[in-house]
Amino acid sequence: MNIDASLLRQAAQAAAGGQQYPAATLYLVATPIGNLADLSLRAIHCLSLVDALACEDTRQGGGLLRHLGLHKPLIALHQHNEREGSAAVIARLAAGERVAYASDAGTPAISDPGAVLVQEVVAAGYRVLPLPGPSSTVTALSVAGDTAATSFAFAGFLPTKAGERRTALQAVLAVEGQSQVVFEAPHRIVDVIALLAELAPARRVTVCRELTKQFESIHTADAATLPAWLAADTQRQRGEFVLVLHALAAQVSAEDELPAEAQRTLALLAAELPLKQAVALAAQISGAPRNRLYEAGLKLKRASDE
Structure with missing residues (x-):
């Protein structure tokens, strides 16, 4: 990108220079998730004022400073040395x-290092001030258009082991009324999408790939259709992914939406078998959607426990 860094800094000074930036303070700076133009003027001004930059990767941090025509001491602070790095900051x-x-x-401490640093700095008696900015979580939620959601939850990366991933995803899918945000890497996206299609074929999912970057793509569809959609173009399997699992709408999760025969079959099976097995058999017998049967089974279980 060809820019005049000095003009950027001048604009940042004009826009943000009137605010106080106290000394002996840690500033959490949100950085672009793919497009450098998303860096705020306040972030640029703050970076020009600080005496040092602690960063997850000094190559990334150093590159950002060079983009702005700045030179600062760098402190490596990542998930493997966060306490040691925190001591250097303090x-x-x-x-x-x-x-x-x-x-x-993106924003520090959101599926990234930073939380330990904040805890250590506050415990040492120093201030921590946040500079809001880019976040892939909020960016994905804004474009999902999930009108059924009353709130959202951040699930982050699912476990890497298949069994643990299935259990975690089942728990996420069982939550009612919330959009659920999941991060995933390119080498696992096919497996995760296949699992979603199996566990919740009717669930709406927004697949965000390479957000804010040149080859950004956003696709919303029922989970059942996503494996074929991914397979149709291998480019769709590349890059970093944010998935928004749309909330269960009341009419979808309500037990009375199931045919009476499916409800009766599920109730009989659930009385004798573990819930997962009962749901699988009820789906085979009745042809009803597995995710609706699972929600109905959870309600039956809660009722029997009361």
Whole structure:
């Protein structure tokens, strides 16, 4: 990108220079998730003021500073050394310096390092100030159009082991009334989509790939259709993914939406078998959607426990 870094810094100074930026303070700086133009003027001004930049990857942090025509000492602070890195940051704060922290992309401490750093800095008696900005979670939610949701939950990355991933996804799918945000890597996206299609074929899912980048794509469809959609173009399997699992609408999750015969079959099976097995057999016998049967089975179980 060809820019005049000095003009960027001047614009940042004009827009954000009137605010106070106290010394001996840690500044959490949200950084672009793919498009450098999303860096805020306030973030640029803050980065120009700080005495050092702590970052998840010094190559990423150094590249960001070079983009802005800035040169600052860098402190490596990632998931493997967060406590040691925190000590280095606190030492600088103790000397009265301003220090910024930036993860590789997005908002620190949201499925990225940063939470331990904040905890340590606050415990040491220093201030932490956030600079809001890019977040793949909020970006994906904004474009999902999930009108059934009354709130959302951040599930982050699912477990890498197949059995644990299935259990975790079942728990996520069972939550009513919430959009659920899941992160996934390209080498697991096919498996995760196949699992979604199996467990909740009627669930609406928004698949966001490479958000804000040149080859960004956003696709919303029922989970049952997604394996074929992914397979139709291998480019759709590349990049970083954010999935929004749309909320269960009341009419979808309500037990009385199931045919009476499906409800009776499920109730008989659930009285004798574990819920998962009862739902699988009821789906085979009745042809009713497995996710609706599962929701109805959970209601039966709750009622029997009361």
